[in-house]
Each structure stands twice: as structure tokens, then as C-alpha cells.
Amino acid sequence: MTHTRADMAAYIQRQRNCTMKDAEQSAFLAVEWLLNAVASGERVELRGFGTFCIVDVPERRSNLGMLVPERHVVKFRPAEALRRLCGKL
Numbered sequence: 001m002t003h004t005r006a007d008m009a010a011y012i013q014r015q016r017n018c019t020m021k022d023a024e025q026s027a028f029l030a031v032e033w034l035l036n037a038v039a040s041g042e043r044v045e046l047r048g049f050g051t052f053c054i055v056d057v058p059e060r061r062s063n064l065g066m067l068v069p070e071r072h073v074v075k076f077r078p079a080e081a082l083r084r085l086c087g088k089l
Contacts, residue, residue, distance in 0.1 A: 005024075005027050005028065005031060006024075006027075008027040008030075008031075009023040009024040009026070009027040010023070012026050012027060034052070037052075038052045038053070038054065038074055041054055046079075047079065048079050048081045048082065049078070049079055049081075049082055050076055050077055050078040050079045050082055051076070051077045051079070052074060052075070052076050053074070053075055053077075054072050054073070054074055054075070055072070055073055055075045056070060056071075056072055057070065057071050057072070057073055058070055
């Protein structure tokens, strides 16, 4: 099952007993904050969930001999608590 930001807003509304508009705004702001922080190169650690950071992948040659340029990618490392919940520990 896929969850969306709308699902997050509905969860916030139920937990905080607020209006759906306020819950949607809270969910939007949380996601926007995370995106902006990671995009600006900051390391974001959400305790109990995991860490997001940008890493540089160096230039390399593919299996076909083509040159793959250097690039920046977002790396997520799940927290031990999340790995335990998912049965990965």
C-alpha cells in the first residue's frame, strides 16, 4: 500500500483533532522543510526514522564502456528502530 501526503494529513487531523486544512498545511510544511534542507546540502536526521544526506557519486565507466558523469544523489539510511520494525535487524 502506498501512503501519500493526504494520508499524512488525515493522520495528523485524527491525532491532533484539528481541521483538515490545518492538518494539510502541517503535512505540506513538514515535507517542504525536509526537501529544502536536503536540497541545500544539509544532513537531516529524524531520530527513530533515519538520516537523509546528499552524496557525490564519482564519474565511472558503465558496463558498456560509456562514461557516466559525476552526480549527486540523495542517500537515506534508516534508523535502527525503523530497521527493527521492518524486521531487517
